[in-house]
Amino acid sequence: MKIAAIMAGGMDGPVECGRYGEVIESRGGELHWFYRRRHHGLPIVSDFDAMIVFGGEHSVHDPMLKPYFDELAECIRAFDQAQKPVLGSCLGCQSIAYAYGGKVRPQGFLEYGFTALELTKAAANDPLLAGLEQQQMLFEMHSDTFDLPPAAVSLMTGSRVQNQAFRIGEQVWGFQCHFEVTPAIVDAWNRRELIGNPNQPQSVIARLIQQLDGDFSMYQRAQTEFAKTVVGRWLDLIGSD
Secondary structure, three states: OEEEEEEOOOOOHHHHOOHHHHHHHHOOOEEEEEEOOOOOOOOOHHHOOEEEEOOOOOOOOOHHHHHHHHHHHHHHHHHHHOOOOEEEEOHHHHHHHHHOOOOEEEEEEEEEEEEEEEEOHHHHHOOOOOOOOOEEEEEEEEEEEEOOOOOEEEEEEEOOOOEEEEEEOOOEEEEOOOOOOOHHHHHHHHHHHHOOOOOOOHHHHHHHHHHHHHHHHHHHHHHHHHHHHHHHHHHHOOOOO
16 A cells, blocks of 8 residues: 655654554555655655645645645545545644635634544444544644535534544545644654744643643553554555445
């Protein structure tokens, strides 16, 4: 399996893709990285079996990045039209929403840490989520949200941020949460994005980060199982038609 991996932000893909990379490697797949900051462009659909759009610190609604996200939107739709699965995480989820007509906007606060998310009724019949517990505690780190595209099926919701996961058709999924993370990945993100950031209240950030040790101890095992299930089922779709 050759999977195109889109990195619009500043993450180090192989180091920070977490459970995505672990599950894909265990199944004999390969991630081929396309970094916006390195001017790699975007993948040719015929060269790949599927695509994952990863998270990052940028915003889909940033006017300076509109040409990039417009091009990425075309690429997402092209993979879908070719019946090749697409999966989006956080910024990737927002990019998919944008590609199908959903508005991406600031939510007015940072949603950070393990968050209670509810699977919708539609999730009971979803290829990735069927049979999973209705409530999941999954890691979040984002300041933007999105309106569901007209064609989307809502799959997960939250109390503070309503739209948390959706499916478009039979090939495309977006997850706002970061179920792929490990403590080491989150520590790297904290240092790069939050600690010392003048746009974030540092007393609040310190409290949120301090809470994480206990939360990882409590929720990480279940989150890892969720990640293995979702990514594994998504990989099962590659070449299944």
